[in-house]
């Protein structure tokens with residue numbers, strides 16, 4: 001998965017802001033990391049994120065999950081020799 005710094009860099013390129021607190025909220029706590037990436041739990045996470053960081057925070061959260069899925073799929077395909 002992209003590192004927190006890589007996610008922040010992507011956010012800066014897209015928006016001009018790094019949204020590091022949001023990327024850290026998603027990735028940093030090892031005990032909660034899997035749950036915070038669980039797409040079936042996105043509706044409940046979105047409520048919490050919207051309270052903390054507003055609508056732009058929700059957008060960055062969705063983008064973070066998108067970028068992780070994209071990277072994971074690319075890594076999996078590469079593992080099987082599919083380009």
Ligand SMILES: [Zn+2]
Pocket residue numbers: 001026027037064068
């Ligand atoms: Zn992540």
